[in-house]
Amino acid sequence: xxRELFDPxxxxxxxxxxxxxxxxxxxxxxxxxxxxxxxxxxxxxVESTTEPGTILRNLATVDENGITSNRxxxxxxxxxxxxxxxxxxxxxx
Numbered sequence: 211x212x213r214e215l216f217d218p219x220x221x222x223x224x225x226x227x228x229x230x231x232x233x234x235x236x237x238x239x240x241x242x243x244x245x246x247x248x249x250x251x252x253x254x255x256v257e258s259t260t261e262p263g264t265i266l267r268n269l270a271t272v273d274e275n276g277i278t279s280n281r282x283x284x285x286x287x288x289x290x291x292x293x294x295x296x297x298x299x300x301x302x303x
Contacts, residue, residue: 211236211237211238211239211272211273212236212237212248212250212270212271212272212276213236213270213271213272213273214234214236214241214250214252214268214269214270214271215268215269215271215299216234216235216254216268217266217267217268218252218257219256219257219260219264219266219270219288220256220257220266220268221254221255221256221257221258222235222252222253222254222256223255224252224253224254225242225250225251225252225253226250226251227250229242234294237250237284239272241243257289260288262288262289262290263287263289264287264288265285265286265287265288265297266285266286266287266288267284267285268283268284268286269281269282269283269284270282270284
């Protein structure tokens with residue numbers, strides 16, 4: 211079982227595959243052979259009230275038969291989106 215503890219400033223928009231029915235943060239992993247791979251892609255948004263420079267921290271754990279076998283933290287630094295600006299001068303001919 212893969213579980214994800216999301217930072218409170220992060221909102222999940224979608225994931226592939228979808229999480230287990232009735233959850234937003236748990237995926238049951240099918241049987242994997244040695245060196246097998248299971249990928250979960252999560253798309254989300256940072257809350258609009260989050261200040262630039264805030265570090266978002268998510269924790270993913272993999273549990274097998276109730277025993278945690280792997281744990282990883284993911285830290286993401288938030289930044290301001292670049293703003294496009296344009297200036298036009300009207301100079302007479």
